[in-house]
Amino acid sequence: MPWDWEEYARRKGKVNVPFQIDQLREKWSRFQKFAGPPIVVVILILIWMLSGIYIVSPDEMGVVKRFGKMARLTTPGPHYHLPYPIETAIKPKVTKVRRLEIGFRTISPGPPAEYRSLPEESLMLTGDENIVSVEFITQYKIKDPVDYLFNVEDIPKTVKDAAEAAMRETVGKTTIDEVLTVGKFRVQQETKQLLQSILDRYRAGVMVVAVQLQEVHPPKAVIHAFKDVASAKEDKVKFVNEAEAYRNDLLPKAKGKAAQVINEAMAYKETKIKTAKGDTDRFLNMLKEYKKAPLITKKRLYLETIENILSKTRNIVVPAGAEKIVLPLGERTLPELKK
Amino acid sequence: MKKAPWIILAIFILLIIGSQFFFTVDQTQQGILIQMGKPVGETLGPGIHFKLPFIQRVVRFEHRILVYDAAPAEILTEDKKNLVVDNYSKWQIIDPLKFYQTVRNIAGGQSRLDDIVYAQLRVELGLHTLTEVVSEARSILMEKVTVRSDKLAAAYGIKVVDVRIKRADLPEENERYVFDRMRAEREREAKRYRSEGMEKSIKIKTAADRDKAIILAQAYQEGQKIKGEGDMESIKIYADAMTKGPEFYDFIRSLEAYEKGLNNGITTFILTPDSEFLKFLNLKGASSK
Numbered sequence: 001m002p003w004d005w006e007e008y009a010r011r012k013g014k015v016n017v018p019f020q021i022d023q024l025r026e027k028w029s030r031f032q033k034f035a036g037p038p039i040v041v042v043i044l045i046l047i048w049m050l051s052g053i054y055i056v057s058p059d060e061m062g063v064v065k066r067f068g069k070m071a072r073l074t075t076p077g078p079h080y081h082l083p084y085p086i087e088t089a090i091k092p093k094v095t096k097v098r099r100l101e102i103g104f105r106t107i108s109p110g111p112p113a114e115y116r117s118l119p120e121e122s123l124m125l126t127g128d129e130n131i132v133s134v135e136f137i138t139q140y141k142i143k144d145p146v147d148y149l150f151n152v153e154d155i156p157k158t159v160k161d162a163a164e165a166a167m168r169e170t171v172g173k174t175t176i177d178e179v180l181t182v183g184k185f186r187v188q189q190e191t192k193q194l195l196q197s198i199l200d201r202y203r204a205g206v207m208v209v210a211v212q213l214q215e216v217h218p219p220k221a222v223i224h225a226f227k228d229v230a231s232a233k234e235d236k237v238k239f240v241n242e243a244e245a246y247r248n249d250l251l252p253k254a255k256g257k258a259a260q261v262i263n264e265a266m267a268y269k270e271t272k273i274k275t276a277k278g279d280t281d282r283f284l285n286m287l288k289e290y291k292k293a294p295l296i297t298k299k300r301l302y303l304e305t306i307e308n309i310l311s312k313t314r315n316i317v318v319p320a321g322a323e324k325i326v327l328p329l330g331e332r333t334l335p336e337l338k339k
Numbered sequence: 340m341k342k343a344p345w346i347i348l349a350i351f352i353l354l355i356i357g358s359q360f361f362f363t364v365d366q367t368q369q370g371i372l373i374q375m376g377k378p379v380g381e382t383l384g385p386g387i388h389f390k391l392p393f394i395q396r397v398v399r400f401e402h403r404i405l406v407y408d409a410a411p412a413e414i415l416t417e418d419k420k421n422l423v424v425d426n427y428s429k430w431q432i433i434d435p436l437k438f439y440q441t442v443r444n445i446a447g448g449q450s451r452l453d454d455i456v457y458a459q460l461r462v463e464l465g466l467h468t469l470t471e472v473v474s475e476a477r478s479i480l481m482e483k484v485t486v487r488s489d490k491l492a493a494a495y496g497i498k499v500v501d502v503r504i505k506r507a508d509l510p511e512e513n514e515r516y517v518f519d520r521m522r523a524e525r526e527r528e529a530k531r532y533r534s535e536g537m538e539k540s541i542k543i544k545t546a547a548d549r550d551k552a553i554i555l556a557q558a559y560q561e562g563q564k565i566k567g568e569g570d571m572e573s574i575k576i577y578a579d580a581m582t583k584g585p586e587f588y589d590f591i592r593s594l595e596a597y598e599k600g601l602n603n604g605i606t607t608f609i610l611t612p613d614s615e616f617l618k619f620l621n622l623k624g625a626s627s628k
Contacts, residue, residue: 041346067387068365085363125508127474130521150366152429153403161406161427165503172473172507176521201501202404202429221518225525232529236536243540247547254551258558265562269569276573280580286591287584298590305594306616314607317617 052083060091061145070146090149094142097209100160102167103135104214123219124168130176134216136188138163138195139209147205158204159195163211166194176218180226184213359392369402371435378436400435404500407449407456413510414461418468421513425506428456430492430499437496448497455491456502459484472507480504 055078056062062074066087074089081087103122107114122133140159142148152158170190174183192211199206218226290297363386364370370383374395383397390397411425430452432438442448463484467476481503489499509517581588610617 038346044347065366065385067385068363068368069385069387070366120506123508124506125473127470129470129473129517130524131509131514131517151403153367153401153405157406158404158429161408161505162503165427165505168504168506169477172477173475198501198503204404218521219518221515222521222525225522225529229525229529229532232532232536236532236539239533239536239540240543243543243547246544247550250547250551251554254554258554261555261558261562262565265565265569269565269572272566272569272573273576276576280576283580283588283591284583287587290584290587294587298587301591301594303616305598309598309601310608310616313601316607316609318609318611 048083050083052081052087054079054081054089054091056091059093059095061094061142063090063092063145063149064088065090070150073145092142092145092149094145097139097141098156100138100140100156100163101135102138102160102163103133117215119219121164124171126171126176126179127173128175131219132171132176132179132216133219134167134171134179135214136163136167136191137210137212137214139212140206141209142205143207144205147203149205152202152204155204155206158202159199159206159208162198162202163191163195166191166198167211169194180216180218184216188213356392361387361389362397363387364397364399367401367403368399369432369435370397370399371439372396373398378439382435398435398439400432400438401445402432404429404431405445406430407452408505409453409457411506412457414464416464416469416472417466420469421510422464422469422472423506423508423510424460424464424504425508426456426460426502426504428452428488428499429501429503430497432496433498434496437494439496441495448495451495452488452492452497452499455488456484456499459487459491460502460504463487472504477504477507 054062056074056076058076060076062079064071064074064081064087066082067085071087079089081089104115104117107116117133117135119133122135123131124134126132138159148155167187170187171179174187177183179187188211192208195211196208199208217223362370364383366385368385370388372379372383372390372395374391379395385402388397406427406429408427409425411423413421414424416422430448432448438448442451463480464472467480471477472480481501485499485502488502492499508514612618
């Protein structure tokens with residue numbers, strides 16, 4: 001048989017009222033009797049008053065508004081302002097350097113960091129009507145907290161718009177070659193100055209810390225042609241190097257050859273001279289002896305020579321006048337042996 | 340006995356009544372009072388202000404510089420080129436009363452501003468060539484548009500602080516043309532580098548060839564000169580010796596020549612006994628003598 005609570009309660013003769021309400025009410029009245037009513041109000045007012053305590057961190061600046069109107073600035077440390085809704089305090093981080101990415105966004109800070117290009121932000125016209133892709137970052141911080149808080153709506157967008165405009169204006173005055181190479185530093189400086197002057201014009205209370213170019217490159221559609229220029233430059237150097245190698249190979253060889261020619265000539269000269277000297281010395285010696293007995297010496301020399309010759313040749317002896325019949329040798333082979 | 344709730348209630352009621360008499364305007368705002376649909380009094384700056392409850396109400400306006408970022412629009416330049424111009428305007432409500440009466444709210448203000456700035460931008464860009472818009476004339480142009488827009492917008496209680504061309508790009512079809520031109524320029528440059536390289540290479544190589552030829556020719560010249568000296572010397576030596584015994588030299592040199600020229604193993608001599616060499620062989624001659 002299931003429990004019937006009502007039946008059970010009736011039998012007991014007493015319904016159980018939730019005890020907490022009774023207890024609280026009792027406590028409350030006891031408290032009132034003890035402290036009296038104004039205490040509560042005083043405590044509430046005290047809590048309200050204490051809500052005006054605030055602490056400005058070292059990287060912050062306190063700006064207190066009274067009824068919405070800018071009232072005073074406070075430096076880092078504990079401070080007090082009249083409680084809401086009389087005064088409120090704002091604590092902008094004045095030392096924090098904020099960073100904006102233009103032309104690209106960081107997808108994940110990595111490492112390795114991943115980026116995504118935004119062509120509609122990065123592509124811009126140069127002074128010589130080329131198109132270049134410029135990705136850059138802008139860093140800024142609060143220069144004047146009052147101006148920063150109260151003068152311009154949406155500071156990040158203001159800085160970003162102005163930075164884009166400033167970069168395009170600067171690049172618009174620069175040629176593509178400058179932007180891609182030597183002009184980078186100047187573009188950064190000029191953009192920074194221009195951006196600062198634009199923001200000052202809005203009295204935005206912002207100081208531009210840096211404008212830094214990141215990726216600067218020709219648009220994808222033409223990047224190949226630009227790379228080819230770079231390789232053409234290398235080709236140029238390569239051609240020159242090859243030619244120099246050719247020269248360096250050729251000239252030493254030619255010099256060697258020249259030395260050879262000269263040396264051979266000198267050898268020839270010396271040979272000629274020495275031969276002549278030798279020959280003449282021999283001749284002069286012979287002449288000396290010859291002069292002592294010219295006729296007999298001449299005869300002897302003649303016979304020795306003929307002997308020497310005829311001992312090694314084929315000889316045919318025919319009667320005088322018959323030589324033409326012997327062989328049809330012709331006159332040119334007929335040696336003359338007359339002396 | 341139960342005073343505390345009453346005190347709290349009293350404070351509460353006081354606050355509600357107070358809020359009907361007083362209101363605040365934030366540092367970033369400005370306000371005007373509307374009484375039965377009609378604006379009354381001056382522009383109210385930041386701080387606490389008094390109003391009549393129920394019959395007056397406050398309308399607050401932004402006092403900060405606002406941005407109006409217009410949609411990119413194609414604008415024709417003086418040299419009939421299309422330019423996609425993305426501009427933004429910085430503006431501020433300086434006369435909330437006028438602003439309230441003419442355009443009512445921010446959206447209304449922006450649409451007026453759009454009309455004014457766009458028209459001015461078109462007029463001004465139409466006076467300049469594309470190059471001018473992109474480079475030299477850009478800042479002057481924006482300044483002019485700002486000043487003129489500001490004059491026109493004053494009627495709506497709006498101050499135009501700055502009109503700035505954020506982007507000025509070519510439409511896609513022109514962009515392609517620019518890319519083609521850029522490519523052609525780079526190709527030209529690449530070709531120039533390569534031809535310069537070839538030029539230098541040929542110069543160096545031919546100079547080397549030339550130097551080689553000169554070196555060899557000089558060596559030949561020198562060599563011939565040296566050889567000539569040798570020849571000269573030898574002729575002189577021979578001549579000097581010869582003059583001491585020309586007849587003997589003639590004889591002895593001839594003998595030498597015979598020996599060298601004929602003594603080669605293939606020569607055949609046909610001799611007749613009447614020759615000088617065989618004179619003793621000739622028996623007939625011997626007997627007759």
